[in-house]
Amino acid sequence: MPALPTSNYSSEVNEVSITSYSAIELYDSIESKDDIIYLDVRNEENHQLFMVEGPNDVEMYNIPYFDFMEDPEGCTAKLPEGRPVKVICAKEGSAQFVADILDSQGREEISWLEGGIVTWGNLLIPKRINSADEDYEIWQFNRPGKASCSYGLIHGEQMMLFDASRAVEFYVEFAASRGADIRHVLETHLQADYISGSPRIAAATGAEFHAHDGDYAVSVFDYTSIVDGELIHFKRDGGPSVLCTHAPGHTPGSTAYVVDEKYLISGDTVFIVSVGRPDLGKRVVEWAKQLYATLKQRITVLPDELIVLPGHYSDWRRESNEDYLILNDFGTVKKLNEDIYGIEGEDEFVEYMKENMREQPDIYNQIRKVNAGALSLREEEQDIMDLGKNECAASSNRGMQHI
């Protein structure tokens, strides 16, 4: 097989028609429903393992680059003519290579993804949740590659960050762009499906790291123990209150945060569709009982008007609003999940959870160790470990079968 071209490979046929695009531009194209063909040139196995998905349908073709090498004409003919093509690959070299082939075959408006699929996997989309005239800001950072969300709360020059991913630079720069410094990083639980950025953001910025002993007592990190019912304040007077609510079940230390009595940063306890699976610790009966008690005694007592801001989603179209924010009011969330919230009786709830469980990915154990500081890996290894969608929700008969 011929060697792959180097990263500075460029077309000599028609350089003007080949351009590159960033992961955020890729997201914008999907959100805007641009009339574009997406072409993933990784092999089928890697494509199936982790593919580009967004809030709208994506017309995606998967034709491996080595097929293009063997049959450039035949592979090009598989793509509809007359529309721009965005090429995606693992690292960017083979996408450039295929872009050149398409160009040499007479196709126009060809572009390749800068940095490859990892840049998509790490991409965060910031969207403000509350209106611009309020005296604080609350932001959702959607990570489409992981179908997960972190949150930022800004008051004056201070920012609190909830469930940060490891994109430290992004968060630091984002805070600066809003004229704030990150002062607190908080976890809703010890994550199993992605590598948390909270410890390293705390180390880089001097922010206080808050976590619950139920999950973090085994970790090597210095953190401030979260106390059920405590209020975390911004350092100056004023600003929204942040009430910590212990919500065990998905994990023993799971914590939800009620912000300004308006928003529920629910971690993996409450999703817009489904609830957090209680089997990740391999003690499904014990944890399902905890989850049942949490939902009945601590969650369903909350007001219906609270806006649920979850840690994950599985179906963007079903779980987002018209602005592509993943949120809904708690009253609607309960209605959407009547099959779960309507269960009366611990035994029945445990049975429901057991019936809906499935294998967790092997990598979750490794990710937990990284998140507890018990395993350190090179950045490239973490990049690979951190790719792929989450599997944190309990399956439901109401549309969660695919996760």
Ligand SMILES: [Fe+2]
């Ligand atoms: Fe989780």
